[in-house]
Amino acid sequence: MKSLKISKGDRIFDIINYSILTIVFIIVLYPLYFIVIASVSNPTLVNNGAMTLWPKGFMLDGYKKVFEYVDVWVGYRNTIFYTVIGTILNVFVTMGVAYTLSRKNFLGKGALMTYIMIPMFFTGGLVPTFLIVKKMGLYNTPLVMIIIGAINIFNVIIARTYIQGTIPEELYESAQMDGCNHFTFFFRIILPLSSSIIAVLTLYYAVDHWNDFFNSLIYLSNKNLFSLQLVLRGILIQSNIQTDMLQAEDVVRQQYEAELLKYALIIVTSLPILVIYPFMQKYFVKGVMIGSVKG
Template sequence: MSAIKDTKQDRIFKTFNYAFLTVALLIVLYPVIYIVSASISDPNLVSQGKMWLFPKGITFEGYKRVFGNEQIWIGYRNTILYTVLGTAINLAVTLPAAYALARKDFAGRNVIMAMFVFTMFFSGGLIPTYLLVKGLGLVNTIWAMVLPNAAAIWNIIICRVFFQVSIPKELEEAAIMDGCSTTKMFFKIIIPLSTPIIAVMALFYGVGHWNNYFNALIYLSDQNLYPLQLVLRQILVLQEMSSGTAGATAMANKAELAAIIKYAVMIVSTLPIIIVYPFLQRFFVKGVMIGSLKG
């Protein structure tokens, strides 16, 4: 059986698509290569524009300064703790809430869902939130980084749609007829069938915790509790301030060092997420498709 040949219009369309995707790839890939190259290049060549793609005058001084800072490692430890603990709490809150709201036999689910959605548009504001966190005794503790954002309403909606669309109702009815309780059905049947959405939610929440610095800026004063992003912010701010208060020659050297540290900091802070993302990419795409459905 011969394969169907592409028409002239099909070939033109494919050519246009390949050309467009190639240009898009170059636009996205160039800044990544530039930052990696700049982080190991001579800062003089970078500032003069002589390094535009591949590294020149290779030096690892920026990485030595970054990793030689003990606070960096403390920040890494704290960020990993906040990310793992926070993501676990997020999933423990989001999945049961979404499943309960997805069940048609749950009385008042529409009212509760409306209340949840209301909070997406109207919140108490920063000051009342701070006073609440302070009143609960969470200020300057690790819990201030994980409990105030224990669940995102939009993620609950995505999980709710997944449970409504992807879990067969007949399977739940059969489990109930066999005497399975709701709790047992959730842990023994629903969760094992929900691996894609769990991976997507773990990615969403994990990236949010990894990049989070605003809560730390508000609730934390102990530097031993600072996450990586806040530590890196302090390094860059202090470096720029010190370069601005030095003499002319020292200022130039400080500015060069600040530039190379800046690029090294970008790599240090984003590399773990870049490494993890490819393993969850297929789940991420499915999660985006789920979010496009109405439920």
């Protein structure tokens, strides 16, 4: 069988296309690469622009200084707890709501969908939310980091679209004839057949929890409950305050230490997600494609 002959125009198109994609790839990748090499380089050389492609003045003092803070380990512990427990709750609630909205014979489905979509465009505001959290006794407790944002309407739409488009209604009718109710059908059929969309939701929610800074800042005051993002912010602010209080001869040294910390903190915060994301990328792309079609 003869292979298809590629025309000259197609070859030129491919060359231009791959060239543009390569340039875009370098533009996107270089900032990440720069942060990595800057975190193990001499801050003075980094600030002077002496470092471009390779580390200069290799040193790990930034990482040593970061991990000298006990609060960093506390923040890691808290963030892992919030991410794991919060993501489990997020996925379970999202799949439950999505399954309910995917049922054709569910009365009031349209009204309920409109009702839960309203918060996508209008919210009660920060102050009313804070007052409700305070009145419910959730302020300054680990539960507030798990319950706040327990469901995302956009993710509900993605999950509902997946269930409607992937799991046929006839499957439920067949299960119903065997005496299967909605709860049994959801746990024994819907969840096992929805592993790919569950992976998508897990990725979305886990990244949100890991990067959550605002909720921790607003609803937590106990340092032992702070998330990693808030702990790292406190370290940077502390360095700046100390700089303002120092004598002139010590300012340069303190600024040097602040620069030493900056890039190491970025790596410490982002590394777990950067390691996990390549293995979950296919699910991320699938989630985008599912969410692009609203059924």
